[in-house]
Amino acid sequence: GAVVSQHPSRVICKSGTSVKIECRSLDFQATTMFWYRQFPKQSLMLMATSNEGSKATYEQGVEKDKFLINHASLTLSTLTVTSAHPEDSSFYICSAVEPGLAGVGQYFGPGTRLTVT
């Protein structure tokens, strides 16, 4: 199946700094990517939809100025957590949709563990 990568897999940063997470579709072009967040012992929650060449769509309660999303190419979306705080510590997962297939699902990246100290 299709492969989606994320970088870094783990990051520790100090409170107040910014962190960028990359999501790449390795063997297909993805016009749409999704960013999810997962807190310990909880399920995945959709944060935003990243559309190539246009602004991201954020879910209710997700601050767009804090979680900056850029989808500059058909294979790369980035999530930047600005002015990170300890409560932003979480597991961030991206996914990408492979277009052109009926009933196609999503391919998920391996996730990025963010710890803010």
Added chain:
Amino acid sequence: DAKTTQPPSMDCAEGRAANLPCNHSTISGNEYVYWYRQIHSQGPQYIIHGLKNNETNEMASLIITEDRKSSTLILPHATLRDTAVYYCIVRVERWFSFGAGTTVTVRA
């Protein structure tokens, strides 16, 4: 998207078949049933999906009832590596709404 209901947890013996149920009584005609699993600290892994017919691949089988109100994921020979949280998702739009899933523990 239709809501799904899954048991919170289940145990199964290594080497035996694991049958994971999912209720989706409000499913509409154009909504697919997807199954993913998440092994601890990893991203969700696609298992299988279907619309009306039963499906089988190298990982599992998906049995969908005729009225489409429920489905069962079958892992034919569970191994310890199949221990994970299994999510049943019904959707027509492109993004997924994850429920709590079923935590499956395979025991030796």
